[in-house]
Structures are given as C-alpha cells and as structure tokens.
Amino acid sequence: MARSKEFEENEVLDKAMKLFWEQGYEKTSMSDLVEHMGIHRRSIYDTFTDKRTLFFKAMERFGNRTDAKLAAGVKQAKTAKEAIHFIFDYMSSTEEGEPPGCMFVNSAVEMACRDEDVDAKAVGAFEKVEHLLVEIITWGQENGEFSSQYGAQELAEYLHNALIGIRVMARTSVPKEKLERISTMSMLLLEK
Incomplete structure (x- = not known):
C-alpha cells in the first residue's frame, strides 16, 4: 500500500524555487534540497523525478508567480506610465524572505549558453x-x-534590456537609489 504524501507539493516547491533562485542549479545539491524542502530524498524523487525536473518545475512556478504579479499590478494601473513604473519597481525590489534578482x-547567466x-x-x-x-x-x-518617435517593439526591447540589467544589479550591493535612477532614466526615453 502506497504511503500518502505528508507535505503540500506547492509549499515544498516554493522552498526549492527559492533555493535554486538564490544559489543556482549547479551549486544546489540534493542534500541542500532535502534540508531546505524539509522532506526526504525519496519523496523528492517520487514527486519530482530528479533534480533537473524539480529545477524546471521551480522555474515554471517562478514564472507563473511573476506573471500573475505583473498582470495584477498592470491591471491596477490607471495610466501606461503608471504601469511601466510598476514593472520597474517590481523588478528592482526584493520581497521579504526572497532572494534578490x-x-x-540568474539561470540564463548560469546555464543558457550550454x-x-x-x-x-x-x-x-x-x-x-517584452510582449507586456x-x-x-x-x-x-x-x-x-x-512618444511615437520609436516603435513599441523597439522601445520594449530597450526597456527589457534595462530591466534585465536592474535584476542582475539587484543581486549585488548596489544601492536601491541607483536602481531607481536607472529606472527613471530608462523611462525618459518614452516621454514626448
């Protein structure tokens, strides 16, 4: 007779997500995952198959969570400028208890080239x-x-590049004020 799970899958997946987010895939060992997720190694394998599958499920969870937060913030914005400000603020801040960036x-920098x-x-x-x-x-x-001087696609690509830079810098000791200045300067490109 199979044992029932003694944990909530999304809860332990969130713990794995934060660990991969903070340390990266390669630095995170199965022992680290067992310790941080608070479940047995066998349960990790039974539920998530292997470390790589768990990593991709954690990436998917991160993506779904980020998409939902961005959509909610943009939906509440009364103007396009307010929506862009929300995105820059969201991307440059760190919620309590979460890794920066x-x-x-992080995963692209660590692994995408191989x-x-x-x-x-x-x-x-x-x-x-970029589509958003x-x-x-x-x-x-x-x-x-x-301004309509430039196309929306080109401006989106430029702003997204600035956002990626901000997310990298957010992992360092760069002061938040510097990230805010970069955001402000990036948004000036949109103005008439």
Missing part, C-alpha cells in the same frame, strides 16, 4: 515581459502619454 536571469532547455525557458520568459511592455507602450502611445 530574477530566477530566469543548456538548450534553460535557454528556451529564459527566452520564453523574456519574450512574455509592447502592450503598455502601445497603450501609452495611443493615449498620448508616450
């Missing part, structure tokens, strides 16, 4: 953010908030 950016699957996940996540930026910039151009 972005799991996709792992096609990590590359595909990171590129897919980046494309989602295109929608917001188009909204701002149509209602006269933003």
Whole structure:
C-alpha cells in the first residue's frame, strides 16, 4: 500500500524555487534540497523525478508567480506610465524572505549558453515581459502619454534590456537609489 504524501507539493516547491533562485542549479545539491524542502530524498524523487525536473518545475512556478504579479499590478494601473513604473519597481525590489534578482536571469547567466532547455525557458520568459511592455507602450502611445518617435517593439526591447540589467544589479550591493535612477532614466526615453 502506497504511503500518502505528508507535505503540500506547492509549499515544498516554493522552498526549492527559492533555493535554486538564490544559489543556482549547479551549486544546489540534493542534500541542500532535502534540508531546505524539509522532506526526504525519496519523496523528492517520487514527486519530482530528479533534480533537473524539480529545477524546471521551480522555474515554471517562478514564472507563473511573476506573471500573475505583473498582470495584477498592470491591471491596477490607471495610466501606461503608471504601469511601466510598476514593472520597474517590481523588478528592482526584493520581497521579504526572497532572494534578490530574477530566477530566469540568474539561470540564463548560469546555464543558457550550454543548456538548450534553460535557454528556451529564459527566452520564453523574456519574450512574455517584452510582449507586456509592447502592450503598455502601445497603450501609452495611443493615449498620448508616450512618444511615437520609436516603435513599441523597439522601445520594449530597450526597456527589457534595462530591466534585465536592474535584476542582475539587484543581486549585488548596489544601492536601491541607483536602481531607481536607472529606472527613471530608462523611462525618459518614452516621454514626448
């Protein structure tokens, strides 16, 4: 007779996600995962198959969570400028109890050049953010908030590049004020 799980899968997946996010894939050992997830090694294998599968499930969880937070923040924005500000603020801040930066950016830097699957996940996540930026910039151009000197796609690519830089810098000891200045300067490109 099979034993029932004595843990909530999403709860332990969140713990694995934070560990991979903070340490990266290669530095995170199965022993680290057992300790941080608070479950037995056998339970990890039974539930998630192996470390690599667990890592990809953690990336997916991170992506779904980030997508939901971005969508909610943008939905509450009354203007396109407010929506862009929200995205920059969200990307440059660290919620309590969470590692700084972005799991996709960290994973891309660590592994994308030698792992096609990590590359595909990171590129897919980046494309989602760029698509969201295109929608917001188009909204701002149509209602006269933003300049139409450049196309929405080109502006989104530029802003996304700034956001990736901010997410990398957020992992360092760079002061938050510097990240805010970079955000402000990046947004000036949108103005008329």
